[in-house]
Amino acid sequence: MQTKRPAAVVLAVALCLAATACGASSAPAAKSAGGASAPGYPVTLENCGRKTTYTKAPDRVVVMNGASVAEVSSLLALGLGDRIVANQQSYGRSEVPGRAEAIKKLSNGGIKLNDAYDVPREAMLGLTPDLVLSTTSYGFDAKNGFATRDDLKTVGANTYISPQGCNQDTSRMTVDDSYRLLRDLGKIFNVGDRAEKLISASSRRIGEVAARVKAEKKPNVMVVFSNMSMGGNDFSSIAAHGIWNDILAKAGGSNAFANASKTAFADLSKEKVAAEQVDALVVISYNDPDPEAYARKLLKEFPQWPAAKNKRSLVLSDSIYLGPSNDLAVAEIAKMLHPAGS
Secondary structure, eight states: OOOOOOHHHHHHHHHSOOOOOOEEEEOOOOEETTEEOOTTOOEEEEETTEEEEESSOOSSEEEOOTTOOHHHHHHHHTTOGGGEEEEOOOOSOOSSTTHHHHHHHSOOTTOOOOTTSSOOHHHHHHTOOSEEEESSGGGGOGGGTOOOHHHHHHTTOEEEEOTTOSSOOGGGOOHHHHHHHHHHHHHHTTOHHHHHHHHHHHHHHHHHHHHHHTTSOOOEEEEEETTOOOSSSSEEEEEOSSHHHHHHHHTTOEETTTTSOSSSEEEEOHHHHHHSOOSEEEEEOSSOSOHHHHHHHHHHHOTTSHHHHTTOEEEESGGGSSSTTHHHHHHHHHHHHOTTTO
């Protein structure tokens, strides 16, 4: 049996990757409430149908949960952890040494979370942020008990929804969306040079791996969240479409369940899962204390899979999700699928 997560968390996970990309441009000279703009400002971004203008780098940032770790990881990768006054994101582990520990040390603002496991409206306004980050528009929906983008604008706070989060359709997300998040944050905080260095290094590493495995046969890979239920069937947290498919392709693999659903996640019976040829297994750990045990359980449950016969499984966390470290997921998956060529 899979562990049942609270419905609010399940909904957040289902929404956590999601559509129109958000562009940025420099705006004409503008004045902030306290006078002239800071050097390098103002900067205006068009973000999910809204133009938001920054006259200085934000220094009171709230990072909403959204079942994501993308935003906080990107801020840390850009050296901006000291700007965070409240962070609600954590996967409990990371492929980047020291990152999980760094996230754990961040303040959560002393907030009592609401039923959606995120920052409620009044508590958010009480934090007096100047920037609030949400993975999707879900985090600014009044129906969910959150402060809206208009609420936050009235107290002088800008808001940012990550790429593919505007209409919560995560199925089209790619590694380029991770780069877009870094670029946007680089513009917001006037650290574009840092963002471009991270993007360039990641792109180069992914390109090298992809070139080495390009001619190899593409094994069928099952990607599934560890011990998580998001629907009515035995297997409801199987990744069908989204950034993981782009990562698999770059690593020389393909998603075994891409045809099982048109949405980001597939909700399947045990019989349908058993009937699929799974050559390799990738388990995504989201605050699971022992995801490796879950991987072993699946391989034992489906001994007919080539993945079980060849003991091909891998546990990943933040690197296979939106964020600054997709190159690590590509490298690890390629190593599992093509050990001779990666």
